[in-house]
Amino acid sequence: MPTAGVSAPSGFEAVGSVAVRTSATTQHTTTDHQTTDGQHVNATAGNEGSREHTPLAAYDEVPEGHFYDPDAEYEPDPEYAATLAPDAARQRRERIGPTGRPLPYFPIPGPLTDHGPAKIIAMCNQKGGVGKTTSTINLGAALAEYGRRVLLVDFDPQGALSVGLGVNPMELDLTVYNLLMERGMAADEVLLKTAVPNMDLLPSNIDLSAAEVQLVSEVARESTLQRALKPLMQDYDYIVIDCQPSLGLLTVNALTAAHKVIVPLECEFFALRGVALLTETIEKVQERLNPDLELDGILATMYDSRTVHSREVLARVVEAFDENVYHTVIGRTVRFPETTVAGEPITTYASNSVGAAAYRQLAREVLARCHAE
Ligand SMILES: Nc1ncnc2c1ncn2[C@@H]1O[C@H](COP(=O)(O)OP(=O)(O)OP(=O)(O)O)[C@@H](O)[C@H]1O
Ligand SMILES: [Mg+2]
Numbered sequence: 189m190p191t192a193g194v195s196a197p198s199g200f201e202a203v204g205s206v207a208v209r210t211s212a213t214t215q216h217t218t219t220d221h222q223t224t225d226g227q228h229v230n231a232t233a234g235n236e237g238s239r240e241h242t243p244l245a246a247y248d249e250v251p252e253g254h255f256y257d258p259d260a261e262y263e264p265d266p267e268y269a270a271t272l273a274p275d276a277a278r279q280r281r282e283r284i285g286p287t288g289r290p291l292p293y294f295p296i297p298g299p300l301t302d303h304g305p306a307k308i309i310a311m312c313n314q315k316g317g318v319g320k321t322t323s324t325i326n327l328g329a330a331l332a333e334y335g336r337r338v339l340l341v342d343f344d345p346q347g348a349l350s351v352g353l354g355v356n357p358m359e360l361d362l363t364v365y366n367l368l369m370e371r372g373m374a375a376d377e378v379l380l381k382t383a384v385p386n387m388d389l390l391p392s393n394i395d396l397s398a399a400e401v402q403l404v405s406e407v408a409r410e411s412t413l414q415r416a417l418k419p420l421m422q423d424y425d426y427i428v429i430d431c432q433p434s435l436g437l438l439t440v441n442a443l444t445a446a447h448k449v450i451v452p453l454e455c456e457f458f459a460l461r462g463v464a465l466l467t468e469t470i471e472k473v474q475e476r477l478n479p480d481l482e483l484d485g486i487l488a489t490m491y492d493s494r495t496v497h498s499r500e501v502l503a504r505v506v507e508a509f510d511e512n513v514y515h516t517v518i519g520r521t522v523r524f525p526e527t528t529v530a531g532e533p534i535t536t537y538a539s540n541s542v543g544a545a546a547y548r549q550l551a552r553e554v555l556a557r558c559h560a561e
Contacts, residue, residue: 286517287506294552303337304422307558310446315462316433319452319489321348322524324430329533330551332386336425342392343442344432350391353382354531357393365395367416369402375420383532400437410477414445435469443473448484453505455491455498460508484557486513490520516550
């Protein structure tokens with residue numbers, strides 16, 4: 189790996205100021221989650237604004253004109269990998285994806301004539317801020333765009349998925365908590381339609397945190413969500429569960445209900461920490477509760493090809509998980525935090541953006557994996 193003068197660990201210790209280039213301006217954003225990552229640079233030569241945030245030579249040189257602009261105009265899919273790569277010309281020629289493997293073609297799925305039974309996907313990683321909620325919303329919206337009926341389950345008492353779809357969790361009378369804990373509660377009473385056609389939501393709020401405690405004394409406590417979702421299986425093609433950042437009883441419920449797990453991993457230094465514990469938990473659920481459960485894939489998120497750091501982390505993830513890593517990689521762009529404020533998926537908020545294209549490609553990759561079975 190070329191390091192271009194990077195003094196390794198110290199390069200990783202820069203703190204969380206992120207320079208993100210938008211088409212018109214340069215913005216600096218700091219989020220709670222970006223504690224170890226300061227690796228972002230505006231690759232435009234002579235841009236004073238970002239220079240002050242890159243005191244270390246933590247970046248390799250990007251040839252002029254070859255930088256990843258997350259907000260560039262949407263390019264057709266075969267080109268998408270190239271937008272994530274500094275050597276765009278070579279990658280376009282060889283169709284090498286950002287994971288370093290040849291990028292397969294994921295066909296646009298045909299329309300469905302009938303729906304269900306649903307495949308249930310748990311979006312799971314006990315590490316916080318890795319893109320679980322963002323991926324749930326946008327994968328769901330992209331699947332719905334392709335004509336699949338989608339139900340999103342907010343299974344995090346923080347209610348971030350609900351907020352991200354424009355719902356105020358504080359104002360909800362009924363949530364997924366009621367569906368779990370009250371016998372006889374019909375899912376229809378809790379379900380909300382979203383602004384995206386074909387996509388519904390089981391919302392949540394802080395009430396759900398009580399379920400974790402109350403479920404402990406229930407019979408078959410790990411399969412409570414599975415039982416609650418059963419009557420909905422015929423109505424949907426995909427049910428995507430947004431897990432909370434823990435491996436507690438709620439997450440075990442999601443894994444027990446699911447057929448597939450998607451593990452989003454942020455492309456930063458500590459990405460692989462804790463993954464062993466997560467895979468162990470998945471294996472235990474497989475053995476004891478849900479033999480059908482499978483890891484569908486590891487999704488690299490918040491990738492920025494301009495940084496050696498991001499590329500090294502992605503290479504290490506591919507080394508560790510090989511074919512389990514999705515070919516689709518989600519780039520880092522300020523458009524995602526913006527969509528949370530807007531309360532809608534990126535596929536409608538910035539339909540032509542590279543971020544929207546990425547989640548559409550992920551939807552096609554997920555569909556291709558399901559059909560390959
Ligand atoms: N590809 C991306 N580029 C830039 N920012 C992103 C990207 N994906 C997610 N984010 C932002 O990172 C933050 C964390 O993302 P998100 O809420 O999806 O993670 P999470 O894993 O669900 O977090 P939690 O563990 O707290 O539930 C959010 O502010 C989100 O807008
Ligand atoms: Mg979340």
